Amino acid sequence: MKDLILNLLPDQFLRSIKKIYLKMRGYYYIGNKYNCPICEYNFRKMLPGGFDLDVIKEKNIIGGGRRNNNICPNCQSTDRDRLVFMYLKHETEIFKNKVKILHIGPEPSLYNRLKKHSNIFYVTGVKYTEGIYYHKDIDTMDLLELPSHDGEYDMVICNHILEHIINDTKAMSEIYRVLSHNGIAILQVPLSNLLETSYEDYSITCPKLREKHFGQFDHVRIYGKDYVKRLENAGFKVQSYYPVFNDITDELNRFALNKDEKLIIAHKKK
């Protein structure tokens, strides 16, 4: 009966209710222990988030497992979103200079923050999946055939997308192609440091089996230590980033970051 009622309600109405609920939830958790750098609120608690699956634990997949202090109660940022934002804020000039950014599969917290800045020409795209809501301003886009000129963007943000794509070599080369001469791409993926070589088996197509093998029903691989090499083969120079803190334990906790996750920054420059 509950599902029937939900189905009868217009999407717009449900989204408005959800928005009010999230706002109230944000106020409920207001406190002093944690800070979300994206929405800039302080909280007494962050919310749990992520998946609790055997394969994620066995392969120690960074960026995939369930964590207690993960989701911001207000803007719903994840620990990864906050790490990305800290990089953008402290290590780039995107909030000062005019830049053109392509954000594939934009995370809602980052989307809401980046689209506000008038100096950022912000293009977003996603390959639409039935049943998943995306903001109406997000274009339909195929990462294997980006509708962009060579060198069009100063930055591409594409997190947790490549593990869904069988031909990730082509996707990486498309990202490389649309970046400007000194452009950079932020390309996070769920990553296992226990695997020397990425685990992929394209004969596994059943959603249940994909979840069992790769940690999510629509993933086609688990990336291993060779992920960096794959990006280098596409032409990138790869650098990892982690914020520098005065008191690392204190600040890791304050922003509720994942101490094991570093950002993968891919530079186009030769």
Ligand SMILES: [Zn+2]
């Ligand atoms: Zn937030």
